[in-house]
Amino acid sequence: MLVSYEWLKEYVKIDDLTAEEVAEKLTRSGVEVDIVEPLNKGVSKIVVGKVVACEKHPEADKLNVCQVDVGEEEVQIVCGAANVAKDQFVVVAKVGARLPGGMKIKRAKLRGQVSEGMICSMQELGYEGKLVAKELAEGIFVFPTDMTPGEDAIPHLNLNDYVLELDLTANRADCLSMIGVAYEVGAILGREVKLPDPEWTEGEERASDYVSVNVDATGDNPYYGAFMIRDVTIAPSPMWLQTKLMAAGIRPINNVVDVTNYVLLEYGQPLHAFDYDRFGSKEILVRRATEGEKIVTLDDTERTLSTDYLLITNGRDPVALAGVMGGADSEVQGDTKNILLEAAYFNGSTVRKASRELGLRSDASARFEKGVDPNRVKEAGERAAALIADLAGGTVLSGIVEYDSLDRQQKVVTITLEKINNLLGTTITSKDVREVFNKLKFVFEESEEGEFTVHAPTRRQDLKIEVDIIEEVARLYGYDNIPTTLPNTPNTPGGLTEVQWKKRKLRRFLENAGLHEAITYSLTTVEKEVHFAEERHRVKVAQPMSEERSTLRTTLLPHLLEALSHNKNRNINDVHLYEIGTAFYTEEETVTKQPDEKTLVSGAFMGLWHEHSWQGEKKAVDFFVVKGIVEGIFEELNVKGEVKFVQGEPKGLHPGRAAMVTVEGVEVGVVGQLHPAVAKVLSLPETFVFELNLHKIFARESRDVRYDPIPRYPAMDRDIALVVDEGVQAEDVKQVIVEFGGDLLKHVALFDLYQGEHLNEGKKSLAFSLRYLDTEKTLTEEEVSKVHGKVLVGLEEKLGATLRS
Known part of the structure; x- marks a missing residue:
């Protein structure tokens, strides 16, 4: 609002x-x-001007040379607007004036003619184009009534608001x-409210001679009032009305339609004006639509209706969709002379259903949906009728033709002072409560026992039960005046659950590693997941917001890759994202129970991982960068068990640059490069991803944290280059070294891989660095050589590995 x-x-x-x-x-x-x-967006020194002469520019067909009276003097202004003409009252920015954006008006020469100012359009004064009356949208603004040249234009345009x-x-x-x-x-x-007091002179004719009202759907429409206004003149509204509507975000149309919008904003009561001569009969019949019935609404769209929709008809044909939008056949036009004004109360749920299903959300439907004041429906109609008579020169016929079964009773709520204080934790007195109710204009009675019987005014449809009244007391008493108290519950220390703590720890690690967190939709489509997820039953949304959000996701990767693509399309090429979110799984073709929910962590990387422009260093993201981050996740979460990266072909990933992640043989995720075909579909460069099942990882035990003292004795390092079959994996070689190295072997690291000259075909060389250490004494050469020899023998026996000569 x-x-x-x-x-x-x-x-x-x-x-x-x-x-x-x-x-x-x-x-x-x-x-x-x-x-x-x-x-006011910075406008100053603008005045009302009168165009006293307007001639074509001698050197330009599209320019006009205007002589404009600005009060103290007459100035010449060159104007390019097609709608400028003699005797118009316009807005003039004099020399030295400022317009929105800091634009300063200066004396200038245009094609040899001096121009001392500028005749302005509403857009140039800071108004949005969608709020300017259609007839003025393409040219200068012209005041609808005579003005005084030289007057300050800012108050007239409401720019001081x-x-x-x-x-x-x-x-x-x-x-x-x-x-x-x-x-x-x-x-x-604590101040009084001044309400409008509409006055008009009724005509001699009776409205009932021109129209009758019948309501079939009484539950949907308990009140319908019809006013007749004859001999109106359709014209632009006066400036005070136009500027009020524009301030509220509504475009002025004409004096009759603008009045209905004005009263809508003033009273919160939607109204509708029909052209009586185009209405088609003397009968108003309110009924439900028949199945398949059609109506062309004011937006010139033909809409097919169902029996759930409420219609205003002329006894035969629909002329309006009740509470939502009028029909095109009976709208007020420039030649309209007689007005049939509707003031009605429609059921909120009926209006909501029609508005939602037809996609017609309007100011009127929003108010009917939330509930209008039943005691102001007729008042709003009277106010609009009086304004139309005043601004359009019409005659309001005597009487209101109406159907009325509307309940206008106030809700009565009983509350005690004790209940108020107990719930708010206050010591408010009866006097304080009385003051609050008086300020709110609530009628109430107070008993000697401190019980208040409150008659909630019908304008406050939200006041129905005790807590509603208590809230009103709290609001007006002042939230700042309510003392701070502890909850009346046993003291229980707060804290994070183990899963919450692990998630927080994981986020901190990933962000410290250089990734940014993304939060994407849980809703997706099967087509977006087809590259990554196996064929399975999906959880479909019964009433999706769109086709793009029709199923629950089973993987986080597609939306992360969409985010990468979005950044790349905006020339942001180095992006590293992660997300911790939920995926949903079901084994049912038609889901009848809650799906299984699994928490996943996924990452997506493209571009450079590290760049040092001064040193000329650039490192692009590769498999090993992402693998290192995944290894860091397991270290950070202190997961118990052996973590392995097993070469494989996960769906959607490059078959030679991807691996399955396992813990103690149980698969918990994938890591690798995006398949080139998938990357091409998404217009992505080389992209690397990982996805881990945190549900499985969090379920595992954590390793005991043990701290080793700093070694007091020196270690001995040995490097070995081993020749093995091409199919032997480095991880398997490392495991054998660890197995035979015993307690003295403290560290093993691969530092070289070689294939080529001086090696037989089908062979490769793997070079490892081994560190031996005894925490109790200094190792001798003989002790190290003995253990090292066992390692070499074990490698030869288990893997056929030999030392490279």
Whole structure:
């Protein structure tokens, strides 16, 4: 809801407060104000001007030379707008004026003609194009009425106003109107609210002679009121009305339609104006649509209806979709003379269903969905009828033709002072509570026992039970005045669960390693996962927000790769992301129970991993960078058991540059390069990924953490180069070395791989560095040679490995 500060001043006295101060008080009382936006974007020195002469520029077909009266003087302005003409009242930025963006107006020469200022369009003054009346969207702004040349134009254009953007919760439908916000501000400040008092002179003819109202769907439409206004003149609205609508984000159309939108904002009550002569009959019939019935709405779209939708008809054909949008056949047009004005109360759930299924979300439907004040429906119609008569020169016929079975009773809630204080933890007195109810304009009775019987006004549809009244007391008493207390529960220390602690530790490790966290949708499509996930049953969403979000994911990789592609398309080529999230699995073709949920951690890398421009160093991401990060994850989580990287061909990964990750023989994830075909589909360069099943990893025991003292005795290092068959893996060789090295062998590391000259075909050379150490004494050469010899013998017996000569 956008609230004009200047408009709000018409209902409650707030001249002594700035817009920012009003916003602060509203926010502290529970009606959050997101932002206070000034309408003036830096405009100064603009005045009203009258075009006294307008001639074509002698040297340019598309320019006009205008003589403009700006009060103290007459100036010449060269203007390129097609709609400029003599006797118009326009907005003039004089020499020295400023426009949005810091633009300063200077004296200039255009094709030999002096121009001393600028005739402005609304867009040039800072208004959004979508809020400018259609007839003025392509040219300069022309005042709809006569003005005084030389006057300051800023107040006339409402550029001295501020707009408060309210972020309302669903229960505060009362604040979807200016009067509702005025009641809220009045309650906070303890001030009276001034309500409109519509007055008009009724015509001699009766409205009932022109129209009748019948309602079939009484449960959907308990009240329908019809006003007849004859002999109107359709014209642009006066500036005060246009600027109020634009401040609220609504484009002005004409005086009749603008009045219905104005009253919508003022009262929170949607109204609709029909062209009576195009209506098609003298009967209004409100009924449910028949299956397959069609209507062309105001947006010129033909819509097919079902029996769930409520229609306004002329007895035969639909003329409006109740509470959502009017029909194109009976809309108010430039030649409209007679108006049939609708003020009705429609069931919120019926309007919501039609609005959602047809994709027609409007200001009217939003208010009906949340609930309008039943006691203001007729008042809003009277206010609109009076304004139309005033602004369009029409005659309001006597009487209102209506159907009325609407319940206008107030909700009655009983609450005790003790209950209020117990729930809030306060010591509020009866006097404090009485003051709150009086500020809110609630009618109430107080018993001698401290019990309050509150009659909640119908404008506050959210007040139904005790806690609603207690909330009102808390808001107006002041949240800042409520003392801080501990919960009345046994003292239990808070803390993270083991899984939460491990996730936090994992995030810290990955971010320290240089990765950025991504958070992606849990909803995806089968097509996006086809490169990575095996064929299996999927968990489908019953009512997806779109086809792109129709199933629950079984892997995190597709969305991470989408994020990489998104960055690459914006020339961000070095990106390393991770995500910790949930995947969903089911064995059922038609899901009847909750799917299994598994927590995964995935990473995706592209571009450079390290770059030092001064030294000229560049290291691209490769398999071993990602493998090292995965190894670091297991170290960080202190996972018990032997971790192995087993060469394999995981789906979607490069068959020669990928591995399955296992712990004690149990597969827990994959790591490797993205398959070139998949990378091509996603327009990605060489990309590396990993994905681990944290559900399995967290389920494993953690290693006992033991600290070894710093060695007091020297170690002895030996390097060996072994010739083995080409198919022998380095990991297997390392395992044999560890097996025969015994307690003295403390460290083994592969540092070289060689194939080629001086080696037989089908052979390769692996070079390892071995470190021997005894923590109790200094090792001798004989002790090391004895253990080292066992290692060499074991390698030859188990793997056929020989020392390279």
